[in-house]
Amino acid sequence: MRPVIDDPEFDVVIIGSGVAGALAAYRLAQNRARVLVLEAGGVAPDSLGRHAMVNSYVTSPSKSPDSPFCGDNILAAQPNPVETGKNYYDYDPAARSTPFLSYYERLVGGSTWHWQGIYIRMLPSDFKMSKYKIGESWPNKQSLPSTLDWPLSYDDLEPWYVDAEYEMGIAGNDKQIEEFFQPRFGAYRSRPYPMPELAPSFLDSQVANAVSGKSLDGIPLRVTNVPHAINSQPYDGRPTCDGRTSCVPLCPTKARYEAVVHVEKALRAGAALRSQAVVTRLELSEDKKRVSRVWYKQWNWSESPTGGSYVLSEEKYTSGKIVILAANGIENAMVLLRSNAANTSGAVGQYLMDHPIKQSFALAPRPLFPFRGPQTTSDIEGFRDGEFRGSLAAFKTSIKNDGWSTNPTAAPRGNVMPAQKGPSDWHPGTLLDYVHNWGYFGKTLRDKIVDHATRQITLNSACEQLPLKENSVSLSEKNDVLGIPRPLIRYRVDNDNGYVRGCFKKVIQLHEAVFEAMGIPANNRVMQRDDDDKDLTYGGSGHIMGTTIMGVDPTKSVVNADCRSHDHSNLFILGSSVFPTGSTANPTSTLAALALRAADKVKVQLRNPTN
Amino acid sequence: MSEINSIDEQEPSELAASSLHVQLQRRTFLKGALVLGAAAGATAAEAQAPVQVWEESDPQCRVVVQEVTPSYAVDAAMLTDFVNLSQVLTGYAAPLDRAVASRYLDRLTAHPRLSPLVPALINKYRAIASGGNPPSETDIQQQIMLDSAVRPIAEQVIYLWYVSAFFVAREDDPTKNVWVYGSPEDYEKSLLWSLIGAHAPMTRGGPFGYWADAPSL
Numbered sequence: 050m051r052p053v054i055d056d057p058e059f060d061v062v063i064i065g066s067g068v069a070g071a072l073a074a075y076r077l078a079q080n081r082a083r084v085l086v087l088e089a090g091g092v093a094p095d096s097l098g099r100h101a102m103v104n105s106y107v108t109s110p111s112k113s114p115d116s117p118f119c120g121d122n123i124l125a126a127q128p129n130p131v132e133t134g135k136n137y138y139d140y141d142p143a144a145r146s147t148p149f150l151s152y153y154e155r156l157v158g159g160s161t162w163h164w165q166g167i168y169i170r171m172l173p174s175d176f177k178m179s180k181y182k183i184g185e186s187w188p189n190k191q192s193l194p195s196t197l198d199w200p201l202s203y204d205d206l207e208p209w210y211v212d213a214e215y216e217m218g219i220a221g222n223d224k225q226i227e228e229f230f231q232p233r234f235g236a237y238r239s240r241p242y243p244m245p246e247l248a249p250s251f252l253d254s255q256v257a258n259a260v261s262g263k264s265l266d267g268i269p270l271r272v273t274n275v276p277h278a279i280n281s282q283p284y285d286g287r288p289t290c291d292g293r294t295s296c297v298p299l300c301p302t303k304a305r306y307e308a309v310v311h312v313e314k315a316l317r318a319g320a321a322l323r324s325q326a327v328v329t330r331l332e333l334s335e336d337k338k339r340v341s342r343v344w345y346k347q348w349n350w351s352e353s354p355t356g357g358s359y360v361l362s363e364e365k366y367t368s369g370k371i372v373i374l375a376a377n378g379i380e381n382a383m384v385l386l387r388s389n390a391a392n393t394s395g396a397v398g399q400y401l402m403d404h405p406i407k408q409s410f411a412l413a414p415r416p417l418f419p420f421r422g423p424q425t426t427s428d429i430e431g432f433r434d435g436e437f438r439g440s441l442a443a444f445k446t447s448i449k450n451d452g453w454s455t456n457p458t459a460a461p462r463g464n465v466m467p468a469q470k471g472p473s474d475w476h477p478g479t480l481l482d483y484v485h486n487w488g489y490f491g492k493t494l495r496d497k498i499v500d501h502a503t504r505q506i507t508l509n510s511a512c513e514q515l516p517l518k519e520n521s522v523s524l525s526e527k528n529d530v531l532g533i534p535r536p537l538i539r540y541r542v543d544n545d546n547g548y549v550r551g552c553f554k555k556v557i558q559l560h561e562a563v564f565e566a567m568g569i570p571a572n573n574r575v576m577q578r579d580d581d582d583k584d585l586t587y588g589g590s591g592h593i594m595g596t597t598i599m600g601v602d603p604t605k606s607v608v609n610a611d612c613r614s615h616d617h618s619n620l621f622i623l624g625s626s627v628f629p630t631g632s633t634a635n636p637t638s639t640l641a642a643l644a645l646r647a648a649d650k651v652k653v654q655l656r657n658p659t660n
Numbered sequence: 661m662s663e664i665n666s667i668d669e670q671e672p673s674e675l676a677a678s679s680l681h682v683q684l685q686r687r688t689f690l691k692g693a694l695v696l697g698a699a700a701g702a703t704a705a706e707a708q709a710p711v712q713v714w715e716e717s718d719p720q721c722r723v724v725v726q727e728v729t730p731s732y733a734v735d736a737a738m739l740t741d742f743v744n745l746s747q748v749l750t751g752y753a754a755p756l757d758r759a760v761a762s763r764y765l766d767r768l769t770a771h772p773r774l775s776p777l778v779p780a781l782i783n784k785y786r787a788i789a790s791g792g793n794p795p796s797e798t799d800i801q802q803q804i805m806l807d808s809a810v811r812p813i814a815e816q817v818i819y820l821w822y823v824s825a826f827f828v829a830r831e832d833d834p835t836k837n838v839w840v841y842g843s844p845e846d847y848e849k850s851l852l853w854s855l856i857g858a859h860a861p862m863t864r865g866g867p868f869g870y871w872a873d874a875p876s877l
């Protein structure tokens with residue numbers, strides 16, 4: 050054990066190297082701060098055009114989101130999608146939870162290794178949800194936080210949205226801002242997108258033509274281009290997208306932005322990186338006003354002829370004048386809970402949110418030619434805002450370019466042998482079903498596969514979810530493979546008043562309306578309707594929010610609008626864990642904007658230390 | 661079409677043994693280490709939320725095949741028959757790549773469970789292809805697809821060409837099947853994708869924006 054060092058070893062210690070941590074590391078290192086990034090996971094084998102990761106994906110049976118990284122022993126303990134996270138998430142049996150279906154990557158660069166790249170801002174209303182008077186007449190309104198308003202506005206954050214978009218490289222359509230987003234939602238842009246839009250797919254054009262002029266509840270079913278952190282032209286030394294249709298789980302060409310881009314930039318600017326370094330706890334000063342040390346253990350995987358094991362170091366510490374916690378929506382809360390830190394409000398770990406997904410799929414009457422281009426290029430956003438949000442959640446609908454491959458059929462290949470043949474006109478459209486159950490081969494098989502696969506369409510809608518106190522992550526008594534307490538989840542996808550259930554019904558109406566407009570008969574649609582007396586069926590988005598919420602009141606929130614802890618003057622918390630409400634926007638854009646804004650505050654604070 | 665059934669309420673599961681050793685076995689699956697059977701996975705039988713597409717506890721990583729030496733000769737004649745048979749089984753219009761065929765035949769004849777089944781398939785093919793003419797689809801149907809002795813191996817041949825993978829029983833849980841892939845080169849050439857005017861996911865599709873127009877099939 051080395052002698053105790055009193056002066057902080059670094060100006061800034063950043064825990065986590067995802068988007069938030071990497072952006073902060075870069076801005077601060079550029080500003081000549083001495084920066085250390087601690088990352089629980091290891092370094093991906095990124096060389097030779099990502100050859101090793103592509104190989105892992107190709108040979109993976111499941112081709113799940115973390116399949117490019119399996120077998121390399123670089124991932125820290127994390128929820129495995131193939132095991133619905135239950136290898137890592139523990140559940141409290143008393144809480145009658147529904148599954149928490151969001152996952153993440155714990156390696157250098159974080160979860161943007163496997164993200165789609167959708168880059169959508171929150172809407173102005175999303176920052177001021179109190180105007181919809183949600184829950185005022187509910188008997189159980191105490192589950193909601195004391196305010197549904199963010200402590201800053203769209204106007205406050207807008208310049209930082211621009212900053213992040215240029216920093217990361219976003220391709221988008223400016224014209225539809227003028228024509229649709231600004232008039233409808235007040236969602237203006239002060240600067241154009243850095244790059245022109247990703248080309249809409251042929252499939253998108255077929256949907257757009259079909260729904261042109263149509264509406265639901267007076268809201269137009271307008272198809273819009275989705276802004277992406279994907280290059281529509283060379284940007285920042287990275288190539289243009291060539292449409293490999295594998296954004297999730299990996300872009301082999303780097304046309305799509307990942308946080309590892311900014312980790313590299315931060316290192317070039319002089320930041321240090323300690324990987325495979327899992328933070329065990331934050332140590333507080335005697336008066337509890339500051340984080341004095343960050344304790345961590347380094348781990349390695351050690352092979353032997355009979356297997357292997359994790360080897361952990363002794364607990365080590367480092368220190369910074371300022372500490373930034375940016376370890377994602379689950380791990381941020383876990384670090385704080387292990388440390389008994391930043392939690393005067395009691396809100397750490399509470400208000401856990403996701404964007405629950407409802408999918409529908411169908412077989413179009415004419416070929417749409419999916420499996421070409423990025424996995425999503427267009428969407429329908431009309432239901433992202435409106436008065437209806439007083440009683441049911443807003444949602445955003447993606448039009449998928451990858452056929453049925455993300456729905457339970459896993460068509461056109463299939464992942465499970467379907468049960469014995471069903472009704473004669475139902476085909477899940479999988480190779481396994483056609484060959485094994487029906488005995489098709491030769492030209493018949495070829496024609497059937499082509500006919501089916503080219504007409505597959507999936508609509509994927511993600512709903513907002515309310516922040517509920519009892520949806521939480523806390524410390525399990527069980528440990529993970531690194532000897533650290535696992536997350537104990539208490540989570541119900543909906544509250545008792547059906548905010549999400551009502552949304553899912555509306556989603557299904559919208560999906561039916563789109564399929565109807567496309568001329569798809571009812572018996573060629575699969576709608577995952579929920580019975581009123583049964584639990585909802587849904588998927589997870591990978592958008593983990595709310596576990597260290599931002600607010601004005603230190604007794605009710607964990608950080609202020611600058612993402613600084615109310616309790617500890619040198620602790621900043623970044624990432625979607627600070628979101629007090631979920632909106633319908635994919636969180637990366639907002640957490641990136643907040644991270645850049647907070648980095649500026651950190652710079653100021655380094656120059657003028659407080660207490 | 662039937663609707664997807666709603667899931668039963670999830671009971672939280674217990675991992676059979678959350679000991680370090682058991683979890684290590686999952687991590688070392690790729691290395692070909694023995695897997696501890698049922699102890700390696702979740703024990704509670706649970707319905708999946710319907711948007712999950714993987715069979716729970718599907719191996720995430722590559723499945724390692726302990727290859728065997730076939731007890732018969734794998735010669736040029738067998739390769740030629742295999743190519744011709746594959747042409748009819750797959751229904752692919754253009755001539756199949758002989759180099760790819762050679763690799764697929766190697767994988768079939770080296771697979772511990774599939775290797776013994778190959779000669780019967782080839783012999784069946786030879787019986788119906790005699791006279792120098794390729795067999796008709798009716799012959800294939802009657803003599804191969806409806807013959808339970810060779811149907812299973814014929815299916816694997818089709819899977820191999822279409823997606824470059826076998827679909828065979830797992831070592832650790834033979835009640836479940838799993839896709840067993842070969843090389844990225846073969847994956848790129850798997851036939852399904854070119855048939856639908858696309859490309860194997862993660863391989864190159866075309867220049868930027870190619871996806872805006874319909875392909876010509």
